[in-house]
Amino acid sequence: MNQQLIEMGQRAQEAANELAIVSTEQKNNALNQMADALLKASDQILAANQEDMDTATEMPDKFRDRLLLTKERIQQMADELRHVAMLQDPTTKIDRGWINKDGLQIIQQRVPLGVIGIIYEARPNVTSGASALTFKSGNAVILRGGKESLRTNEAVVKVLRQSLAAAGMPVDAIQLVKDTSHEVAQELMELNRYIDVIIPRGSQRLIQAVVKHATVPVIETGAGNCHLYVDKDADLQKATPIIINAKVQRPSVCNAAEKLLVHKDVAADYLPVIIAALRSHGVEVRGDERVRKNVSDVKPASAVDWDTEYNDLIMAVKVVDSMDEAIKHINLHGTHHSESIITENGARGREFQQRINSAVVYVNASTRFTDGGEFGFGAEIGISTQKLHARGPMGLDQLTTIKYEVTGNGQVRK
Known part of the structure; x- marks a missing residue:
């Protein structure tokens, strides 16, 4: 197994553990700092994006449009970050609570999934949108974008991590895999010990490859016929x-x-x-x-x-x-x-x-x-076409699971 990936997974787990006790106010402050920083760094990001565009000459025009960033699109990325900051933190939600026959207080609490791996193609807006949603929901994320958008993704992730550091947040809550080879992608899909779920975003070919080869649980996002x-x-x-x-x-x-x-x-x-x-x-x-x-x-x-x-x-x-x-x-x-x-x-x-x-x-x-932003989710991780564990546009709520917190007063089972 790739030692660099293992170390990324370990750092992501540590970051996820730290995020568990970070307040909603702290997370929102960091997201707003990220939005400001993206706008301030727009010239550097656009320069990196132009390099990617210049080398993606064999990419069909329909996909070059996804790769292309403009000042307007960076503004939209920043707006997404701010919108996510305004949304309710799902980890503050209690689904329900009750007292059982033995007097135990049982609370069903929303909690983060943990560490999320996202494998996607040449869509730099996914880099910021997915980072915003995973961070706000208390998850760490390991991003693996396409080779065509590597320079742009590096520039965006650099800004996001600098913002996390400035806000006193764990910087390894957002990490980017810079090796875009198929071999490293396959190893990422097998990092069961450190990654809790993989979410692929892109073509039907990419999605099906991840579904077929991943040993980490997969949330299948949608090819759209x-x-x-x-x-x-x-x-x-x-x-x-x-x-x-x-x-x-x-x-x-x-x-x-x-x-x-x-x-x-x-x-x-x-x-x-x-x-x-x-x-x-x-x-x-x-x-x-x-x-x-x-x-x-x-x-x-x-x-x-x-x-x-x-x-x-x-x-x-x-x-x-x-x-x-x-x-x-x-x-x-x-x-x-x-x-x-x-x-x-x-x-x-x-x-x-x-x-x-x-x-x-x-x-x-x-x-x-059919879009997380249009549905009021601020951004989206993807659009799930399966029925477990999420379906449709995936926002903050779909990046959580449940935990039962049980409080007693000396009860033992008879």
Whole structure:
């Protein structure tokens, strides 16, 4: 085992133990200092980011957008830190308390998970957002970003650790693995003695590799093969801006819509309209046979398309006979991330929400809202598509577990 990783794990455990007795006020003060420091160091961070951008020449444009930092994006990172500082500290929460038949006082208390490892790709905003959430919830974090963003991550982590030191906090609450080799990533995933949970963020390929190879428990975050379904009772004027927003606003992210299902009763009138609108925004449309009967120059969709997360300006479109067919298709081909129905039929919208097996299900809204910041969490660690231990956007509460604190007065069990 890599000795450097072992030492990082040991330091992270020590930092997590120290954080257990740090007050909420102290944590909030440190987070605000981090936010101020990021803004003051923006020129250095942007210079490091430019070096990363200059060497990431083979990275597709859709992923270069994730890597790129601007003054505005650094401001957003700082705003996230301040927002997290304003949120309730989950470790101050008592879920419930009671006295049992033997007179024992039992309290169910929220406590940190401990040491969290985060493996992610070229998204420097994750570095600050994940650090903020883990720190506020009393956890230490070991970050392992992609090689394309190493210089940027180093610059951001340097600022965050300096802020921790200035605030009198354990600096090893935030650590960065600088070796981006696959071998070190694999060893990190096997650091059971020191890491309590691994959270992967990135492409489906990355996530599945971590799920397959990690011996540390994993919270699986979401690849996003997200769907929109236009019901026969949809307001089609309302539908178009929702679809365009879900597909076009930021196509490289996991909550962007990848598939569009249209009810047969509105297909003839609506398909030419929505396909023209998508194309006007640069979207390549692929369709099934029934779509192509309505708009003949649409590229044929293959069987592979229905399971593909494009992360690009591509959308596959299908005509369905009923909501039942739409739901079956989504539950079969989706990644259980985010889906939306567009309908004016309230009962049908509610049924769609109940029957779809995804973390977030919308009625008459864009899937782009599946985000910790939009949900009021300040930032997010990721969007979990599994059912244990968390689901959907993961904020502070999802980075805690429970402990039972029991107080007696000499009781012994009979």
